[in-house]
Amino acid sequence: MKTPSGWRSGDGALWLSTGAVTLTLLLTVTLLVLLGRVGFGHFWPEPLGTFTFHPGTAQAPLVAAQREQGAFTLAEGGMETRTLLRTGNRDTAAPDFRWIADASLRSAHFDPAAIELERRSWGPALGLLAPPKAPAADRAALAARQWARLEEALALPSQVRTGSLTLYSADGSARPLPLAEVVRAWRPNAMTFAEKLSLYFSRIGAFISEPPREANTEGGIFPALFGTVLMVMLMTVVVTPIGVVAALYLHEYAPQGPLTQMLRIAVNNLAGVPSIVYGVFGLGFFVYLVGGSLDRAFFADTLPAPTFGTPGLLWASLTLALLTLPVMIVATEEGLSRIPRQLREASLALGATRFETLRYVILPQALPAVLTGVILAVARGAGEVAPLMLVGVVKLAPELPLDGTFPFLHLDRQFMHLGFHIYDLAFQSPNVEAARPLVYASALLLVLMIVLLNLGAVLLRAYLRGRHRDPLG
């Protein structure tokens, strides 16, 4: 017998499918690497150079960090390279990012007295702890003295700090910087690798755990992270029981006829409705109709100021629950249909009622499928932005929806969401260059958060499946 060759041998199909998988993996890895490098590279302390320029250029010397290299086309033809310098000091020497043609750059040296300060406002301040022209010994002593004072002050709460630091620019001019303004400070040129690493992680920690400042371009994203997780959890709590019960009805109780089939098709089609439509529906139905009615019924004394009749956490969660309901129903029903008929019959034949069969045989078996539904719903829900803008997500929420004051969980509050945060940083930020790394970092966190939520569900599902695995498959 002749062995089939070429495409018919199946090797082609094997290569094709392997290639597709490899491509997918490659893209995923690229995505994560890109997000991680740009996003989390931002937190690594960059060396600060003192840059001087050729006399012909009008540029005064600068203390700055190099961001990236680029090229530009000259008016008279030809190409030249240029460098993006992050100069900070938005308050005194805006702009804080400058493209400098490499040709005009005369020299750069990395002064150990260079310092970067994270401030409460105006973004980072970059400068020198001692005047650049002074004798070396005096400079070192002054820089050490100023650093000691700074460290001492940073150990205190900002409210009780007094005095200020003298920050010198590259051309020697000095300005005072109130110590109370400083959040964090480091001398990148004088740091060891270990110190840099520890600073790096402490900045990432702060990014994750602190609220944002400066129109979200500074500080952390904790409220957005918290809001996202809380909303997804609320959504899951709502969508899971409803989805499971709906699937149970469709699969176990509803008479299997054209009507049920139509219902099923309708549910499947709901999954394809654009998410913004859900947002509009949520706004019209939940916020205005349901929320408005609630207000008139229970919070009439505070009207016209709305309590529930305005976008908020509850409505956002409910809208997303509605959005993910089809996924939940389809996944659960799929799981139910995979349970062999014989198991139902076995239970019924032992004198179990329909409900007992559902409760003791069907549901435990369907649980992994339910969790699959939860995973899909979470992935879908956590990534949604468009509908949320209509029903409760805001750029900046002054308070977390969960706190120590009664009733602790404030379902009526507006909240921040990572997806929307990314959108806001990327499109609405006044300071594009400053916001750019944060877009990536936030995106990576969003991905990681979804991965973590899913991982939890996957592990739970694996555990449930493993309990009674048939060794023969």
Add this chain to the structure above:
Amino acid sequence: MTDTPTLTFDPADTCLKVEQLSVSYDGKAALREVSLTVPRHRVTAFIGPSGCGKSTLLRSFNRMNDLIRGVEVTGQIHLFGEDILAPKVDVTVLRRRIGMVFQQPNPFPMSVFDNVAYGLRLQGLSDQRALEREVEWALRSAALWDEVKDRLEASALTLSGGQQQRLVIARAIAIRPEVLLLDEPASALDPISTLKIEELIGQLAEAYSIIVVTHNMQQAARVSDYTAFLYLGELVEFSATDDLFTRPQARQTEDYITGRYG
């Protein structure tokens, strides 16, 4: 059919009495006016080609047909004189009196112990020691105890196919039914497991009235005391197994059991 060769038994020895039973699915007749009596504490086999109605007849006894939409049942079935098709009959109670074992071994994805205890727990038995006693009894009756006594907490799905089927039989007899319905109980098993099941059927017949549906005629010949042959929804012949397999009275029976059906 009025001239159907059939047997009758003394009322005291009659377990199930079927009279003029007709079953149809969505208007399609599956059984036509079947009448027969099933003896008590004997093994009765239903044989016939696929679609002859033997499984439908079996499933009429514990009213599993009720689960199928569009089913219509006329006629009467009496279990020890009691009408089981009456609307007021509680099917869950009926199914506790008439246990059933299916073609595919279908243990629940639970432990061996929980499988056997399932029916008992449904009946409200929750005392652990009583459960253990009953489970052991059922497993011993199903000739499985020695094989599983050391792994009662293991998943039932780790058992072999033959063991699973005996586990399912143990699960069925744990609630001590009066009748045991076996729907092709060995058709998914290897020959050795099949022989074990057949041996078990013989032993169980001492305490239960057993009805076996099989399309394996040799199996019916081996395990049963009486055999009913059904064809196209009608009872063609119901005789002692010895007679049916050596000198069937109906031509259709003869053709079927000698392999001339077709």
Add this chain to the structure above:
Amino acid sequence: MREHISGQYDAELDELRAMVTEMGGLVERQLQAVCLGLSTWDADPAEPVAALDKAVNRLEVSIDDACTHIIARRQPTASDLRLVMSIVKAITDLERIGDETTRIAKMLETLCALPALRDPLPELTEMMERVQSMLADALNAFVRVDEERALEVITRDRAVDRAYEALVSRLLEAMEASPERLRSYHNIIWCARSFERIGDHAKNVCEYIIYLARGKDVRHQGLGSAN
């Protein structure tokens, strides 16, 4: 009878029937040969009987094998089972008939060396005719599973028995009358005894035919229950 779903099975059963028919034919030839020899007082026609008997014995073994094979492989039921069982039993009887003819052939050799008889023996002729027709009819009935013919053949065995008794008393008288021919008469009695046995075997075959047709065993029950 309709065909089996398995054509192979049908072929096996047909072959079995053909082998039985062949065996019956051989036995019939043996019987004809010895009858001819006896009526003509000549040993020559009976000469092939011994060789035929070997063939009959070989066939019996083959048929036995074939039956075992069918039982093991096909697990015959109902009429098939009865057919195989009847064949297993019938060939034993046929083989015995063959043995009897061989015995007669040997007697015939001895007889022909002795002086011929003076008086005719009509009872012996009657027996030979009756037994031959019984065997022929039994074999026919077997091939056709003809229950009525088989019943009728069974009834004819009584006539053979009566002829045998009459022949024996006639020969006993003749022995007293002419003791010098004692050996001849004695041998003829032995031959007659063999014919009587052949009749019994033919009758047995017919009983199997009734079992084959009806599924009822009529052996040792007399004809009352067979009817």
